Amino acid sequence: MRTPQLSSFALALSGGLLAGPASAAGLDIRIQIPQLDVAEYHRPYVAVWVEREDRSVAANLSVWYQQKRAAAPAAAAPAAGAPPQGNEGGTKWLPDLRQWWRRGGRELSLPVDGLSGATRPVGEHDLQFGDGKTPLPALPAGKYKLMVEAAREEGGRELVEIPFEWPAKAGTPLKAQGKSELGAVSLVVKS
Amino acid sequence: MNNSTRSALVLAALLLPLSSHAHKGWLQPSKTVLNVGQWVTVDAASSTDPFVKDHNAMRLESLLITAPDGSTVAAENLSSGKLRSSFDLQLKQAGTYRLAVVNNGLNASWEVDGQRKSWPPRGQPATAEGFAKEVPAKADKLKVVSSQRRLETFVTAGKPNVTALQPSGVGLELVVAQGVNDLYSNEPATLQFLLDGKPAPKLKVELIADGVRYRNSVGEIELVTDAEGKVKVQWPQPGLYWISTSTEDQNATAPATERRASYTATLEVLSP
Incomplete structure (x- = not known):
């Protein structure tokens, strides 16, 4: 699996060589989609958002879903932003991301630039969100939770939460471990 | 009352409460x-x-x-x-x-000579005309x-x-x-x-x-x-x-x- 190597290389780049942006405030998130030993595998739908203490949504960061019916499982993922096909495009299964749907997903009109994207393969995926830059608004100081929810066709659903404070107390990565649909999830809060 | 009528009535009595309540x-x-x-x-x-x-x-x-x-x-x-x-x-x-x-x-029930009557018949709609025609204005236990x-x-x-x-x-x-x-x-x-x-x-x-x-x-x-x-x-x-x-x-x-x-x-x- 090449993705983790690639992404850690990318992280090293952004953290080292490109020193400028690294100091910018924001959230660095790493999400692992685990390898599963199943007969019929579909990439999971994944939603990433930031929740306030009252469970309302402070920021919708990402949603990965099947944006077009693949002709075959081997077909390449369509480009992000491709419109859903007909009524039964991949948006049909978005309510299966139950918490995300309830907390705000159902109010979005997808696709949304900078938010929605195609499903991603097994491996580690790095996401970086700059404070005050779409889709992460400038967060008022307070307690938040990073929420990562995954749902897979012919599979299950899992929600992983990482509580954090803004602004960050220290630059240590916060970690949580999924058990079924998600692997390791880590968060670096930079402020 | 012959046997089949009796058993039909017994059956009806058994079935009625079921269908109306259960x-x-x-x-x-x-x-x-x-x-x-x-x-x-x-x-x-x-x-x-x-x-x-x-x-x-x-x-x-x-x-x-x-x-x-x-x-x-x-x-x-x-x-x-x-x-x-x-x-x-x-x-x-x-x-x-x-x-x-x-x-x-709308449902009406009453008694004529101790026999219970009801309207409308099962499965039929209650219409104002039907009510006026079938239900007596005064009757025993009219409800x-x-x-x-x-x-x-x-x-x-x-x-x-x-x-x-x-x-x-x-x-x-x-x-x-x-x-x-x-x-x-x-x-x-x-x-x-x-x-x-x-x-x-x-x-x-x-x-x-x-x-x-x-x-x-x-x-x-x-x-x-x-x-x-x-x-x-x-x-x-x-x-x-x-x-x-x-x-x-x-x-x-x-x-x-x-x-x-x-x-x-x-x-x-x-x-x-």
């Missing part, structure tokens, strides 16, 4: 939380245990579907089988749909009862709204503070019952979770509404719930002297 009407939506453009299919029947298709299909002549903008939309692919009726609905609008079967009826029966369920596409949920103000109705399609097994829900649009206290409310067939007992939950017509429900598990209540009073319009109102809803409770 069978529960229900609507069973395939899903209640969906995206805009999706289809739902709904089964409708009556049976001893909710959602178990083993008795009779429900008549859907009085099915009324209210769309999120308050307009009335038609069901598609209406069909009626032996054990259940069904229909489909495409959720073209964002918001909450109210799917209701509302029956307002004329109006009935208001509402059976409903709710489905939401995208973001919920409440336009379709405005109470009609007739008979028994339900208001769910959290939203009819925002129910989760780890959150208690408050259900408020209204009679003619006003809070209905002291109602006995029965709740039955789907899956009776796979349990050793029905496991019904019985609650009584408080002064505000409310009950607080702790859902034992996610799934569909059959919720029912009824009441009787003298608040009837002529020619009825009594009114019976009943209400049944199917709500879906999701896992958190």
Whole structure:
């Protein structure tokens, strides 16, 4: 699996060589989609958002879903932003991301630039969100939770939460471990 | 009285209470939380245990579907089988749909020389002409009862709204503070019952979770509404719930002297 190597290389780049942006405030998130030993595998739908203490949504960061019916499982993922096909495009299964749907997903009109994207393969995926830059608004100081929810066709659903404070107390990565649909999830809060 | 007549009467006596009381009407939506453009299919029947298709299909002549903008939309692919009726609905609008079967009826019973008579005959509609023709103005034990029966369920596409949920103000109705399609097994829900649009206290409310067939007992939950017509429900598990209540009073319009109102809803409770 090449993705983790690639992404850690990318992280090293952004953290080292490109020193400028690294100091910018924001959230660095790493999400692992685990390898599963199943007969019929579909990439999971994944939603990433930031929740306030009252469970309302402070920021919708990402949603990965099947944006077009693949002709075959081997077909390449369509480009992000491709419109859903007909009524039964991949948006049909978005309510299966139950918490995300309830907390705000159902109010979005997808696709949304900078938010929605195609499903991603097994491996580690790095996401970086700059404070005050779409889709992460400038967060008022307070307690938040990073929420990562995954749902897979012919599979299950899992929600992983990482509580954090803004602004960050220290630059240590916060970690949580999924058990079924998600692997390791880590968060670096930079402020 | 010959034997076959007698056994037919005994059979009728055995069957009558069953068919008038024990069978529960229900609507069973395939899903209640969906995206805009999706289809739902709904089964409708009556049976001893909710959602178990083993008795009779429900008549859907009085099915009324209210769309999120308050307009009335038609069901598609209406069909009626032996054990259940069904229909489909495409959720073209964002918001909450109210799917209701509302029956307002009239029943009269009286006695002639000690023999019980009733109107209208089973399966026939109560019409004003029929009433005038068949029901005597004066008779022994004459009782004329109006009935208001509402059976409903709710489905939401995208973001919920409440336009379709405005109470009609007739008979028994339900208001769910959290939203009819925002129910989760780890959150208690408050259900408020209204009679003619006003809070209905002291109602006995029965709740039955789907899956009776796979349990050793029905496991019904019985609650009584408080002064505000409310009950607080702790859902034992996610799934569909059959919720029912009824009441009787003298608040009837002529020619009825009594009114019976009943209400049944199917709500879906999701896992958190």
